[in-house]
Amino acid sequence: MAPHTRMQLETADIAQKAAELMPGVLADLKTLVTIPSIAFPGYPEEPVRRMGEVTLQMFRDAGFRNARLMDVPTGYPPIYGEIAGPEGSPTVVLYAHYDVQPAPTEQGWTSDPWTATTTAEGRIFGRGASDDKSGLVTHLGTLRVFDGQPPCTVKLILEGMEETESNLEAFVEAHPELFACDLFVICDMGNLRVGEPVFTTALRGDVACVVTVRTLEHPLHSGVFGGAAPDAMMALARLLATLHDEDGDVVVDGVSSGTWAGENLHEDDFRSSADLLPGVRLTGTGPIGDRLWTRPSINAIGIDMTSIAGSSNVLIPEARAKVSMRIVPGSDPIQELDALVRHLETHAPWGAQIDVQRTKEAPPFRCDTDGPGYAAARWAMETAFGTPVGEAGSGGSIPLLRTLQHAVPGAEFVLWGPEDVAGSRIHSSDESVDPTEIERLIVTQALLLERLGSQDPARTSRA
Template sequence: MDHQDIATKAATLMPEVLRDLERLVAIPSVAFPGYPAEPVHAMAAETLELFRSVGFENAELMDVPTGYPPIYGEITGPPGAPTVLLYAHYDVQPAPPEQGWSSDPWTPTRKDDGRIYGRGAADDKGGIAAHLGTLRVFDGKPPCTVKLLLEGMEETESNLEAFVEAHPDLVQCDVFLVCDMGNLEAGEPVLTTALRGDVACIVTVKTLEHPLHSGVHGGPAPDAMMALARLLATLHDENGDVAIDGVSSDEWTGADLTEGAFRAGADLLDGVQLTGTGSIGSRLWSRPSISAIGLDMTTIAGSSNVLIPEARAKISMRIVPGADPVKELDALVAHLESHAPWGAQVEVTRTKEAPPFLCRTDGPAYAAARAALKTAYGKEPGDAGSGGSIPLLRTLEQLVPGAEFILVGPEDVAKARIHASDESVDPSEIEKLIVTQAVFLEEFASAG
């Protein structure tokens, strides 16, 4: 098919594609522990039937020892054609009422801005819809061999890494087309080429054998929560940059977000300043960041006038592409152990070492993807990073060392609000993504 025919057909398919998306968003497929299993299984079954209907006639739910099943299928292309593996995930983040949704997260809602709101609309049911539309462009007969791998537990404790390690033959391909990313702003095409990694630990600070009356002992006796607060404050300098010796950092030279676009997507409160120095892109994608994502101590409701003997915090540090997660976590642990105030006792438990990821940008798939994005958007694409991490990519790289990775998706950073309240997707991004992927398959098949 020529490029104009692809664009025309994609536009014609959009009503059907959006109907599919709305059906999927309405299924609360939260795979987190404690949430009902039935909706996740229903989502898996619905997604399976949709992909069978667009050409993956042999697609099936795969057996896994624990958790929800991945979906795998294959369409054999012409002899000698390259192989492309399509990836997305059918599970979603929780959407608790306290997040402050302005519409029901499980009722796909089209609002005045033209976007579709609902949990998973962008992450990643919008990606699933784009894959469905791409196969429909070719009436289920793409110009190359296409494999399908849909994950059911991407947002929680993934079982897919163990699955692909046990079945490496299923993921052999020339390129992985990962549809779980997005442009920085709608209408501005980028390829995601770098992902930060994620290391984490739990730090416990102890100062007393047991609680003490804050009036009788407060002053000379140190409170563990106050000691922990002072320790956490040493992780950043006065500008909000990470202040840990030995942690890797770099400058981002690709496409960048403006401060206005970042603020619009982050919904900062009035008067709140951005932290850190340098470009927004550097702060998001090529420099480390640290967050305290959990805290254990006495609740306000259960509090009394006592000094706290022990307090704990879970610390997450995003690490830059190219960094060794073990060495980065070593540096964080060493800092925590050496900066406790007042001689407080510190214990650190390591909990996570997820590596960063860098895509090759010198191969035929990357060139074909850039050309496809230019066709779909009418402008040259840039390169962007992602603050999130996908450990699966490193596993796939090790299993298929010669393959390229193309990272795209419908999740425009400025407005999609993935994982937060009022998650949404711009339908025009799904349409352009369908055109991009279809043109890519044509271009890559021809190059192969």
Template sequence: MSDPSDARAAAAALMPDVLDRLGDLVRIPSIAFPGFDPEPVHRMGQAVVDLFEAAGAEGVRLVDVPDGYPCVFADLPGPDGAPTVLLYAHYDVQPAPASQNWSTPPFEPVTKSDGRIYGRGAADDKSGLVIHYATLKLLGADRPCRVKILVEGEEETISHLEPFVEANPELFTADAFVIADIGPQSPGRPGLTTALRGDVACTVTVRTLANPVHSGEFGGAAPDALTAMIRILDTLHDENGDTVIPGVDSGRWDGAAMDEDVYRGGSAILPGVDYLGTGSLSDRIWAKPSVTVLGMDVPSTAEASNVLLNEVKAKLSMRIIPGSDGDGQLEALMAHLRAQRPWNCEVVVEKVKVGHPFAVDESHPAIVAAEDALREAYGAEVESIGSGASIPLVASLKKIAPDAAIVLWGAEDTAHARIHASDESVDPAEIERMIVAQTRFIQEFAGG
């Protein structure tokens, strides 16, 4: 199947099977977050083993990850002297709470009139699983290189896979790592992600009183913890909406531009609402820091009463730029928060996690092969794009194989996929194109 037209014909013939299998995977609510039922997560892990066995992979197995859900692993032999390619995806998904207001049941795949398949995980990242499945089917038993499979079970929550990979490098080393957990700006528009922002997180707890007190009797002199928290959080951005924290790095983006129409549609910004920040749109989402308040422990409006709150806790996430040091950037954020003490309130800041940023060496032979494969599959020039998202495992993979390439691609388009949100969806045509691209990449890289 060295001819691109052969790969396209084979992928097209396989698509009914691929989409049936994708639907079966979407039906499993594999939410690995603490507090959710673990049974569907374990069921999903076994379903992934079954998926790759059906693709002809030998020795696929679940591997226990200390303190976490198991990963799926396989090591498929290839010709002597050929390179090794590791295919990565994850089988866990984000929650789909009723508050998101899905238009269809989130764990029942639905194909709508636009041709897209809707369901939690349809894009992120069960599309990656079926792309890998189909790639193995198209390569067949006479694959041109050694192929490893690594599928994670808790990428969407606090992962335990990174230390496990670093402690067992002999299992996971490769010449190229293919991360099918991202995508282009829009369907039919080939994009290779060459930079990822990192993601660091912490909690901040503000205390002002020994216990809640009546807001009428004591308000006006006794400080409310929520009001103090609001003042602290307000220091994280300037009047333009830029994240401005001493010691936190900022940069500029030099690759392909973010399409504003794609971004506005995908971000769901309401008409008349302004963008945050300054600089180009690409700078703001790919090369500048961005801090977000993910949640706060306060009474809901339905539970609110006339009291001053004694304690409020918030969780913050900050996306950090490629080339920066994750540990140092988190410490800068935490130091800034500790220094904010309106009315001498107590402030306690605690680390949650560090996810390091990443930049691709675009001269690596595997990256060149990946660009060629995308060009063949899509019939269009490839965009070098960034991502504001983070994939923490990438830093661990580079640590165990520093000379390896990281190929970042997939079917999760920015324009319509709505990953982590309501009505997540995937374009089947994008899955088909990525099957062709990934198959051709392995053939070209192995041949080179």
């Protein structure tokens, strides 16, 4: 049946079709989980290449007949495809990524991360089961609802290096015409809790630097000189400690902060997801949503100094730390990093020499929630879940979104997905997904495409 002659699907038809499709959708998810598609440097290339090929074939079979692996100067290729809808219909871009985080044994997995394991409660465990192979199969299920012939024009972009140094931003900048659309659907997020729908409307940005602390020309005997000569590692520790107050709140002058007005994350859910050790308290003050989504956070994510195995009784002359700071939506990454660098340069203990090198300036992102695409998405999600939709933030960063926004300034963005915050444990051990979230998201996305395809193009297009 040609797209312009297809019959409109009712909500009940879409829900029934999605339910019938779920066994195949979950079988595909389990197949994808078995492929260790880690795109980080130093890991084997073959699994990532195989993941790209397997994913490509799945989407070709689902309706993207012209989908292909795109040529990129470096790294693993994104998958791109298009399905033309009726003339004048809106254009929707579906985004997800096929690479995953590493799953080292020291993370403490209770099952094989590369075998999809279903528990008695029904959750499916495995690396990538949630982030973001659940997003891939959600898109597959959405296309299958329409037998590969959606009611509006649909484009597909599946990234192969989202978890590491992305090459998609450069690809978008080189080929902006491929991404022209009315609405981007980013299926790489999730509800705070299963069955309670939210849009992700704000993401923190990420800036980073490497601070080097020097106190001595060379190592000194700790017995002969210790107690009077300053040790660089201890100086670095004291410097890092000045970034927070006793409660764990950031105390860097000039760094932006705010409050969150949307749905909040319960402390019990956060504790369960984070797996804090017994007796360990949360850092910061105020609601969890504020701490995660509208306030900065600072962490030392790497330290360079003598290893324990190679240590001896000497004072350390030089120590380095990589400092990462998440910045709030609406802030300028250059100005925020300026404030962090200024703090590090002016808070050195004992006159230690400080050198700071800037390494990252990734901007935050905020969704425009006033457009027709967002309104259609809200109706679709509320219909699929049977309850009003809230708004949540994300502490993570997706610099690609700002690049897409610059490439297609009139487009809207909808961020959602099956990765529930309370239980999915993305990037950690025992990552999992609830299949009911995948099914509801398939219904949501199908309803969205149906609604957009049935509306007057003049009222739905902003690009």
